Amino acid sequence: MKPSRAHLTTCRRCGARICWALTTANGRRQPVDAEPTEAGNLAVMQGPDGVLYVRSVTAARPDIRPGEWQAMPHHATCPSPRSSSSGQRARTGVRPAPWAQR
Ligand SMILES: [Zn+2]
Numbered sequence: 001m002k003p004s005r006a007h008l009t010t011c012r013r014c015g016a017r018i019c020w021a022l023t024t025a026n027g028r029r030q031p032v033d034a035e036p037t038e039a040g041n042l043a044v045m046q047g048p049d050g051v052l053y054v055r056s057v058t059a060a061r062p063d064i065r066p067g068e069w070q071a072m073p074h075h076a077t078c079p080s081p082r083s084s085s086s087g088q089r090a091r092t093g094v095r096p097a098p099w100a101q102r
Contacts, residue, residue, distance in 0.1 A: 001036070001069040003044070007052055008034050013080035019044075021052035030054055031074035040070040 007019040017034035021044055032042055032054055044054045045068040055061075057070065064070060 001045070001067060003034055003052060004046065006050075007046075011074060011078060011080075014078050016074065016078065018074045019052055021054035024053050024055040032071045033074050033077055034071075036069040036071050038070055040072040042071050042073055043068040044071050045069075 003019045008017055009019060010016070011018050011031065018031045019034050020029050021032050022028065023030050032044055032052075033040070036044075041057050042054050043057050043064055044052055045065070047053050054071075057064070
């Protein structure tokens with residue numbers, strides 16, 4: 001299985017193809033890579049309501065059920081920093097430190 005076209009979108013940070021899914025654990029939105037991979041630790045499925053749901057593949061529940069596919073969480077593969085604020089706070093120039101003047 002693969003995500004249907006309707007679910008495909010693009011990561012705003014790196015432009016990768018991703019899709020949003022709701023976690024079965026707590027219903028939060030999570031970006032997952034659109035391309036299925038057997039290395040992924042997530043199992044994604046499209047629910048009867050047309051929404052994608054994602055759950056973790058754990059040692060306790062390693063089986064992939066019919067209709068599911070394995071995918072990586074996009075957090076794991078996105079090359080951009082997770083926090084944009086820390087990413088943009090990189091030093092752009094050297095300034096004298098104010099405390100040195102005391
Ligand atoms: Zn990304």
